[in-house]
Amino acid sequence: MGEQHAVVGIDIGGTNTVFGFVDRDGNILGEDSLSTTQYVEPEVFVAALYEKIMVTKAKRCPEVEILGFGIGAPMGNINKGTIEYPADLPWKGIIPLAALFNRYTSLPVVVTNDANAAAVGEMIYGGAKGMKNFVVITLGTGLGSGFVVDGKLVYGHDGFAGEIGHTVIRPGDSNRDCGCGRKGCLETYVSASGIKRTMLKILADKLDPSELRKVSFDELDSRKIYDAAKKGDKLALRAFERTGAMLGFKLADVVAHTNPEAIFLFGGLALAKELIFEPAREHMEKNLLSIYQGKVKLLPSELSAQNAAVLGASSLIWSNREM
């Protein structure tokens, strides 16, 4: 047996940053995390993160040779190795993430947004193995998207392809503020925070009883809506139905752009399975041009939720190497 190689996959989230050492087959040889929010300066954050990675490596897999660092982060820009104006992170402006890493290492450092990382992960380790044209939609706090065309991730001219969370769903007809400064973006409806807002709206509009009437906005989350729906709560069911319908409507648009073989849903909301897939599938089909109907698969991600982000991030490096 020769020397063992691994890539460091890093997922920078609004709350925590998780990293792991991933081998060529997608096994995680060791992982750990640190709080993102406690670092006011990105320089200090990267120093602490690099330190923690090295300490963890020494403890969990000292024999492994690291080949590079793959980083998924909101508004990550592959061309420049930067994070630009992230709405959900503690840092402002343009953060030269790869350059900060390169203070400590000369290994390759690749930065892209989390949904792009998830798409490459799905292609290398998940349900998109062998597929050439597909889309991954991540349903977390926001809605991210990653497009694969002809076997390659679409980055676009400025490195920012795949932000369909910020396409507007009801032009001139939505009061829902988006973190990006506009109104009515898809992610204000279709995401963990979006379904929560929709739930509140339904509780306001309807008179039916619901166990969620006892829950405050701050206490409410998509998990509680899911639990209520599973128990047959009519209004919680309606919240899923509406959310799925809006997603399905927009997926028909996605198909008309790049005509994928499949669309994978990933992240918290996707775990609600048929509660979200059924209305999404129905409304996607209903809105598809006839040449596309019945052809596009809507599937759950096959990456396990626990380590998908780290796998996806690591795959940014693996996908650049001969597999």
Next chain:
Amino acid sequence: MGEQHAVVGIDIGGTNTVFGFVDRDGNILGEDSLSTTQYVEPEVFVAALYEKIMVTKAKRCPEVEILGFGIGAPMGNINKGTIEYPADLPWKGIIPLAALFNRYTSLPVVVTNDANAAAVGEMIYGGAKGMKNFVVITLGTGLGSGFVVDGKLVYGHDGFAGEIGHTVIRPGDSNRDCGCGRKGCLETYVSASGIKRTMLKILADKLDPSELRKVSFDELDSRKIYDAAKKGDKLALRAFERTGAMLGFKLADVVAHTNPEAIFLFGGLALAKELIFEPAREHMEKNLLSIYQGKVKLLPSELSAQNAAVLGASSLIWSNREM
């Protein structure tokens, strides 16, 4: 000087089919056309077309060696060499166009939709030379789109990528029937026929005088609206403004999918220049996520309107050869 080579570029339109012999540099060595509508059977159409191509070649450029046939047609499918359920052609169902051609020739025959052909034409002969990521929007009777990602045309899994003319612009809020059987598709607003419908709507809603009040629906066309607008007709100006605004709104969505360097407008409506570009640019920018703002060029096609379709179709063959 060695033997001269050319590709036959063919543009199948709802009314006429135009073809030309195009050399490597985009020079048209000879061209002609025949009526599409007079052929009830696609077999007879192809027989007549092939015959006319050969006769024209013998007359105009007998010394040239033909390398292949590039065909742009509505609902053309690159994977199968077919036209599938075209709304605007006299034939129904799936027409095996390449196979019909192959009754007469063993040379390569490539079929794709007219907007895809225009996109490849723009890349090889037009304003997109050297660009890796761009979109071409054709504004004819309908609205077509062709996406280029990383230097290659996006065909999608089923060969039908780029049908944004059939994304819905105002979900649940449009009475405008589309030829595809749905309501409110982008092309029912943004196309030569779309602006005509918008003009009628404005004439119905407003009381202002307009020279177009004397023109029947059947007599009206985008050229007459353009002429009126150039003379300062307030309602005609408003029709361009609305059409451009809707286009701009949807272009912001396009950018959020594939983040192109530029978007080219091509075809009749694009010739209205700033009447359509100005509102389109304004509303695109207004609807763009901040990371894209001020970065995406909205440009007129640099292919001359006269022979662009033939050039585009021929480029399907040239782009597969070493240039």
